[in-house]
Amino acid sequence: MSNVELENARWDCHxxxxxxxxxxPLPADAVYRPAAAPMSSLLDVHRKLGISRGVLVQAACYGSDHSAxxxxxxxxxxxxxxxxxxxGSESDDQLRALHEGGVRGIRFNFMGHLAAEVDLDRLRTQxxxxxxxxxxxLLxxxxxxxxxxxxxxxxxxxxLVVDHMGRPDGVDSSESAQRELLWDLHAHLQDQRRWIKLSGVDRMMSPSARPWQEAEPLVRDLLAAAPERAIWGSDWPHPNIQGDVPDDAKLLEFIESVCGGPEAAHDVLVRNPLRLYG
Structure with a gap:
């Protein structure tokens, strides 16, 4: 791709x-064992969606083996x-090798099925x-x-990038306790060093049968809090999901609808990820 094409390419950031x-192969002690989903399959999906740049988030089942x-x-x-x-045990040379290989971030998991014992001081050092x-x-x-x-x-x-919008409950989005949490998140997003990933609406609305469109006001509100620091990801191939695997084309349509117009969509899908990932 030419530089112009790269600068105008759409991204899937998750x-x-x-x-x-x-x-x-997976290690013997893999925390979960998914179906195969190789890079060739992801590239096929992205070609159909008109996406030519993306971000691979290391799968927890591979641990710290980043070979794939x-x-x-x-x-x-x-x-x-x-x-x-x-x-946290990686040497400077190991980090440089990851950087030269295209790594531009790390992920901290606080979800119950993924989180180890949380030591914020140790994580802050990392x-x-x-x-x-x-x-x-990624948080x-x-x-x-x-x-x-x-x-x-x-x-x-x-x-710091808040992953999957902080996994809000789309079914109970009107509950006062969640509204207070979202207000707190808005306050943090005023900081130019804090980003939001507008992904995971399918998980947000699961396991209810309510349509994703009901979550649009909540997601649009988060976009408005940091329009120049919001990115999107499909979460392909949707590991450990409850219910049906979502249609990636429908997920892309959803975020375009949330953006409400081509300029905002260009920010979320092109400009912002280009600034974050280069």
Whole structure:
């Protein structure tokens, strides 16, 4: 792709890959065992959606073995970037190798089925360290789990991205307790170092049968809080999801509807991720 094409390409900022197993098998102690979903399949999905840039988030089942992720990025000639899972023991040389391989962030998991014992001081040290490389940190958890981290790290210079919108409950979005959490999130998003990923509406509305459109006001409100720092991801191939696997084309249509027009959609799908991932 030419530089002009790269600068105007649409991004999917949240995907995972699994396999092919003969090249990238799972470890014996994998925390879950998904169906194979190799990079070739993701590229087919993205071609159909008109997406030519993306972000591979290291799958928890691979732990700190980034072989599949780095191989996939290399095969795209750098059009895709990566988000790593680190344990804090990595040497400077190992971090530089990840950076040269296209990694631009790390992910901290606070969800019950993924989180280890949380040590915010240790995680902050990791966040500060990768921030010096120009990386960001994805904070994955529910609002009640993520907001205390944002509070504790108000002075942290490293960019923080709230993953999947903080996993709000779309069914109970009118409940006063959740409204207060969302107001707190809005306050944090006034900080130019804090970003929001407008992904996971399918998980937000699950397991109810209510249409995603009912979540549009909530998602549009989060977009309005940080329009120049909002990105989108499909979460392909939708690991560990309850209910039916969502249609990725419908997820893209949803975020375009939330944006309400081509200029805002261009920000979320093109300009903002280009600024964050390069």
């Amino acid at each position: 995907t995972h890959i699994y396999g092919p197993w003969h090249d990238f 992720l780095l191989d996939a990025i290399a095969r795209t000639g750098g059009r895709y970037r990566g988000v790593a899972l680190l344990d 966040a500060e360290r990768v921030g010096k490389l120009g990386w960001h940190v 994955h958890g529910r609002l009640a789990q993520v907001l205390p981290v944002l509070d504790a790290w108000r002075a942290l210079e490293t960019l």
